Amino acid sequence: MVVWPASAGVQIGETFLPNDICGGMGMHYTDIQTGSPNSSYASPIDGVITSWSFQGGPSAPTIDFKVARQTGPAIFKIVGESGSAGPDPAAVTQFPIRVPVQAGDVLGLYYPGIGACRRSPAPGYTVHRFFGNATPGGETNYAPITSPTIQLDVAAIVEPDCDGDGFGDETQDPDVSSCTPPGSTGDTAPPDTTITKKPKDKTSKKTTTFEFSSNEPGSTFECSLDGAQFAPCSSPDTVKVKKGKHSFQVRAKDAAGNLDGSPATDDWKVKKKRKKK
Secondary structure, eight states: OOOOOOOOOOOEEEEOOOOSSSSTTTTTTEEEEEOOOOOBBBEEEEESEEEEEEHHHHHHTOEEEEEEEETTTTTEEEEEEEEEOOOOOOOOEEEEEEEOTTTOEEEEEEEEESSSEESSSSSTOOEEEEEEOOOOOOOOEOOESSSSSEEEEEEEEEOOOOOOSSTTTTTTOOOTOOOOOTTTTOOOOOOOOOEEOOSSSSSSOSSEEEEEEETTOOOEEEEETOOOEEEEEOOOEEEEOOOOEEEEEEEEEEOOOOOSSSSSEEEEEEEEEEEEE
């Protein structure tokens, strides 16, 4: 189940001044950050990556941003990329982008002709590496690199895309005023519950049957007797009580999950049965 965040932008990954100088001339490879504490380099939602960032080191390289989706034990599919970019060697550089993603997609970098800029070792981090420039669409075998563990110097902002048009809701989509998250019906109005059959206000019968309905077809119901916790029920609902005053409540829940905030209520009294003379 995908969780829809209350705020629009979620940061994944991390930028930092690398511990290792960007070096190793002549090495062309793509690193995918497959392992990280709390999956910090993986998108937590379906949405759109709207920007990515890199912290330049003493010899900041020209790099390509990558987004990958795991399709097998060591197989990844590149689902988006930035094209070559040259970060500022003295600051964090942020680049706009638009890459639709699914929950679990991970960040990566391609180094054309220069080694990785990373923290190494970084306990709890693992990458998968492909020697070459893996491009969007194809599935490629990646070799796991676990010793030393490597933390990539890259971060990204993921935004929801509630209408599925491939644009982030916060900064890229011009109109999401009437948009609802995937799977939602857009219905936010609670149903209205009515008790249609009930006992007399005063009765000697200890067993009685309630019937009830909702103004929204397909609703389910929850009932409470004498202040007990609400529990699922259906109409008709038969209850058995002792002598004294009693209260029955029922509330409807519609197909969109909206709950009637003012349950229908009936109060009645079971009195002692008169003896025949």
